Amino acid sequence: MIKRFFILSSLCMVLGVSAQKSHTVVQGDNPYNIAKKYGITVDELLKLNPKHKDGKLAIGDVLTVKSDKAATPVPVVTKTVPVEKAPSSASLGKIVLQPKQTIYGITKQYRISETDLRKLNPELDSHMKIGDEITLPLASIKKYGGEQHAVVAEKPTEVHTEKPVTTTPVAVAEGSNYVIQAKDNYYRITKQFGITQQELFTLNPGLEEKGLKPGESIKIKKSNTDTTVSSEPVANPKEKMDSGNEQSSTSNVIAGDDYVTYTVQQGDTVFSIVNKFGVSIDELIALNPDLSRGLKTGMVLKIKKQDPAYVKKNGDALSVVMMLPFGYSTNETQYRAMALDFLTGAKLAIERNARGGQKLDIKIVDSGNEASFKSSLTQINPDNTDLIIGPFFKSNVIDVLDFTKNQKIPVVAPFANTPELYNYNNLIIVETNNQTYADKIVEEVKGIYSNQKIYVVADAKKENANYIRSGLEKAVKNADVLIVNSPTDIQLDQNMMTGQSAPVIAILANDDNSAGEAFANKIATLSKEVQGVKAFSMFYSPAFEKKVDELSQASLVYLMDRKINTEGNFEKEILAAYKAKYCKTPPKYAIVGFDVVNDMLTRENKKGEIFKQINKVQTQLATKFEFVKSKANGAYVNTGYRVIRLVP
Secondary structure, eight states, rough: OOEEEEEEOOHHHHHHOOOOEEEEOTTTOOOOHHHHHOOOOOOHHHHOOGGGGGOOOOTEEEEEEEESSOOOOOOOOOOOEEEOOOOOOOOEEEEEETOOOOOHHHHHTTTHHHHHHHHHHHGGGGGOSSTTTEEEEEEHHHHHHHTOOOOOOOOGGGGTTTOOOSSSOOTTTTTTEEETTTOOHHHHHHHHHHOOOOOHHSSSSHHHHOOOOTOOOOEEOOOOOOEEEEEOOOTOOOOOSSSEEEOEOOOOOOOOTTTEEEEETOOHHHHHHHHHHHHOOOHHHHHHHGGGGOOOTOEEEEOOOOOOOHHHOOOSSEEEEEEEETTTTTTTOHHHHHHHHHHHHEEEEEEEEHHOOOOOEHHHHHHHTTTTTTHHGOOOOOGGGGEEEEESHHHHHHHHHHTTTTTTTOOSSSOOGGGGGGTTEEEEOSSSSHHHHHHHHHHHHHHHHHSSOOOOOSSSSSSHHHHHHHHHHSSSTTOOOEEESGGGGGGOOOOOTTOOOEEOOEOOOOOHHHHHHHHHHHHHHHHHHHHHHHEEEOOOHHHHHTTHHHHHTTEEEEEEOOOOOOSSHHHHHHHHHHHHHHHHHHHHHHHHHHHHHHHHHHHHHOOOGGSSSTTTTTTTTOHHHEEEESSTTEEEEEEOEEEEEEOO
């Protein structure tokens, strides 16, 4: 029997689990009118819905809002996709993006790695709206597309170019206007005329909300005006806040010592400005009350000064320190195997980036144990270090942050993730915490809950299970939640009226593989006894893939990260390189080492300004990275994970 999966990509932080209502996005909605409708600020709306922090909404998106008003939900249609190996193909085609299609869903449906997908679609994140076109291997579209046929066929050398539309565009006023054609979409128009979607929407107020209508005329003339950022004259009129291609200039606006001014350019949006300067929308509006009447080109805005972007210390090479707990200096071997595996993966990433032309100066420091850690700091010269990867443990991370506080060197924590770390704005936290997973499970259960008894299988600490129970008790009415120590303790409920067995909801909050196997076996057994059993898991277990057909009867939903898509070309390349170098497949911590180091090095530009690249969504060998700020001036925390749904 063909194994079947329905997969939904999720790159978001969790929605709140308090007694809040939801709003389903419809035609014409935008963050401003939704926030106004429910009596909240735009900033509050985006904090409640972190995955929409960029303000981009699609019809059918469900948002959490603070109001008793509830919007009518739009039914979601799931799709069953056979899992097979996709053949390679030289020719390319395009599909038109449909509602609910996601990057991860496309990679699975069309058997392509995310790395290859992004190579074919360099601006993928900016054109993931309904109706946009996505370039894919033509053979994959024909084989796996079903009713979604290729709309454009093209040669491999034309991957980054758009074929001319068959209908001649009608342009007036020296090329500043364009009449929308039947097959047009945002991506086709922006590519044809060399402008961004933001510029298109700025030139045509209301276009994003109402959409493209054939026969209507829109403005498409692109402005060549450079963006300017000027500092408060009292402090330093020529101060540059942002290098890159932007030019600094002074402004007629006089601000206080804590502010700079910014002149709004064509193509700017409120969201692009707050992301650029790392401020909240509410802070921006508070300093610029005129924004309540709309953003206009030429407006001079006051922006609260932020810490300047970190810039490489000196020379061409990026100076990187890796702090790993080998324990050689203290004769402690507890974490040595973990550190050595991490280093093998890191070396592969370092060599790969060096071959690509990146100049690197790598120093490995034995961080020892917690007692001897501070002495290891003497091996670091903070005045000539551009990036620190490690250490592994929370208390050591804090020591490093305190040691480098004057230089604000970017520090990457591969495993430590606690709220105590969220106050450091030069910290990058790689590990997605368990509460993020648990909140997502609560959200999923809330969506299907109908007075069933709920079992939560706990680990020895019971932290995850207790957190889930607390969340469910807030999210659903009269929740009957029972925490158990083993999947064998899950029992069918009994209908008081008929005496017959009644289905239950089962949740796995234990990441042990043996618990996962026992959970899979128990759910498979219960699903044979009665229909309607629903299963959820915070973690992936290999047993889930072995029992796909049985678990699909319980519509199992589980979260996962750090699982390799062995069908992807990038993944095949890295796995082959590791095996050639070390004569084995990479173990767990080698995968983590490669993913962390490769992700960080690929975010560094020639000036070492890693934080300017931190908003990119990247998938490495097995880990998806999407960093969000924990607070206005806090650490960057990875919130990437994937949601897997099995359907009957």
